[in-house]
Amino acid sequence: DTAVSQTPKYLVTQMGNDKSIKCEQNLGHDTMYWYKQDSKKFLKIMFSYNNKELIINETVPNRFSPKSPDKAHLNLHINSLELGDSAVYFCASRPRGRTEAFFGQGTRLTVV
Amino acid sequence: GNSVTQMEGPVTLSEEAFLTINCTYTATGYPSLFWYVQYPGEGLQLLLKATKADDKGSNKGFEATYRKETTSFHLEKGSVQVSDSAVYFCALSSSNTGNQFYFGTGTSLTVIP
Numbered sequence: 001d002t003a004v005s006q007t008p009k010y011l012v013t014q015m016g017n018d019k020s021i022k023c024e025q026n027l028g029h030d031t032m033y034w035y036k037q038d039s040k041k042f043l044k045i046m047f048s049y050n051n052k053e054l055i056i057n058e059t060v061p062n063r064f065s066p067k068s069p070d071k072a073h074l075n076l077h078i079n080s081l082e083l084g085d086s087a088v089y090f091c092a093s094r095p096r097g098r099t100e101a102f103f104g105q106g107t108r109l110t111v112v
Numbered sequence: 113g114n115s116v117t118q119m120e121g122p123v124t125l126s127e128e129a130f131l132t133i134n135c136t137y138t139a140t141g142y143p144s145l146f147w148y149v150q151y152p153g154e155g156l157q158l159l160l161k162a163t164k165a166d167d168k169g170s171n172k173g174f175e176a177t178y179r180k181e182t183t184s185f186h187l188e189k190g191s192v193q194v195s196d197s198a199v200y201f202c203a204l205s206s207s208n209t210g211n212q213f214y215f216g217t218g219t220s221l222t223v224i225p
Contacts, residue, residue, distance in 0.1 A: 106155050
């Protein structure tokens with residue numbers, strides 16, 4: 001069973017559309033993250049949630065909004081998509097008391 | 113602030129060659145250090161970690177030692193295989209900054225038979 005599951009794996013959409021990426025972890029972890037990986041493979045934190053509460057919100061456009069309906073889910077909604085939003089988005093989770101994070105398979109978003 | 117610097121790639125090695133990928137960091141407090149690996153088309157997998165100075169992380173023949181005096185966490189493997197071809201990321205995490213992860217730019221490794 002995949003521990004951190006993201007859907008969809010690939011997403012191709014037109015500029016101006018609104019889309020969502022879902023993330024679920026079945027590990028019972030308290031902390032979840034969203035990271036963006038650009039075309040040069042650079043990874044940058046976007047958001048972090050701990051027990052459904054937002055604890056890190058880096059400088060990302062407010063078109064990006066995370067939503068955590070429960071501790072096992074952290075979904076990413078993106079409004080008014082732009083070409084520059086094309087990237088691979090990774091969800092991750094971290095157990096309480098541990099230092100390492102576990103990553104999902106990534107969602108490759110292509111805006112055309 | 114926190115940051116990670118790792119050697120630029122790409123790196124191309126012959127099978128059974130010795131691998132070193134350099135990584136240095138800047139951090140406040142006492143971070144934990146990690147190496148993650150990303151195989152083509154896949155997500156990041158934890159390769160190894162070290163949580164305090166002088167700790168050595170090891171896994172699948174890879175090793176890295178947390179050197180506080182040189183702020184380094186270099187990745188080494190004595191004999192690489194074709195299956196080790198991937199992108200390797202050095203990272204740190206610190207409770208001072210909400211346990212978010214700071215990644216290096218990644219080093220692409222290709223091992224040729």
